[in-house]
Amino acid sequence: MIERDHPALSIVAQCRLLSISRSSFYHEPAGETERNLGLMRLIDQQFLDTPFYGVRQMTWHLQNEGHGVNQKRIRRLMxxxxxxPIFQKPNTSKPRKGHKTYPYLLGGLRVDRPGQVWCADITYLPMRRGFLYLVAIMDWFTRKVLAWRISNTLEADFCVEALNEAIHRFGVPEIMNTDQGSQFTSFAWTDRLKRVSIRISMDGKGRCCEPACKIDPVTG
Structure with a gap:
């Protein structure tokens, strides 16, 4: 903005025109203190081991190590x-106590046509502060996503909305397969399936979803 070798205007004149002081022009910002540089090295080392540490946890860790720091300083340095921080993954497959679960119906079943089996899965989308949750309804045979919804809670409503859209657009499948997450064992979800005579299949507790219906939180 200010040219040291301007042919017509001196530095003083340029500063006056821009309404800034000469001291501001000549000021060179100081680097971090040795103490802060040391703290940054400690933060970096700890972050490699615990990449889910945010400002509060990192501050507690350094205080426990004997460093007199506060959250304001650690926030600025981070x-x-x-x-x-990489937030710890929420558990989207935990069944709710008292909800009925259903047997797995796909063992040995030959899935050879669209509309025979659908599946649903929930994944999390890490945001700057917390998570959003994505549910997708997919056709097991074609791998096509039939409907999806995003929610900031893990209530069953957004899953049922996606299911309703898929049914409205593509009709009803013979079987719906999910894990035993509380959204899929809820009355709202299972009742909607029963009302249109869709057979309910659930992966056993602790069992991974089949690749056909697994959603990657990054690539989809």
Whole structure:
């Protein structure tokens, strides 16, 4: 903005025109103190081991190690280092106590046509502060996503909305397969399936979903 070798205007004149002081022009920002540089090295080392540590947890860790720091300082240093915690993955497949679960119906079943088996899965989308949750209804045979919804809670409503859209657009399948997550064992979900005579299949507790219906939180 200010040219040191301007042919017509001196630095003083340029500063006056821009309404800034000469001291501001000549000021060179000081680097971080040795103490802050040391803290940054400690933060970096700890972050490699616990990448889910945010400002509060990192502050507690350093305080427990005997360093007199507060959250304000650690927040500034982590921002300077551009460290963004990777939040721990929420459990989207945990059944709710008292909900009925159903047997797995796909063992040995030959799935050879569209509309025979659908599946549903929930994954999480890590955001800057917390998560959003994505549910997708898919056709097991074609791998096509039939409907999807995003929610900021794990209530069953957004799953039922996606199911309703899929049924409206593509009719009803013979079987719906899910895990035993509380959304899929809820009355709202299972009742909707029963009302249109869709057979309910659930993966056993602790069993991974089949690849046909697994959603990757990054690639989809």
């Amino acid at each position: 921002r300077l280092m551009r460290l963004m």
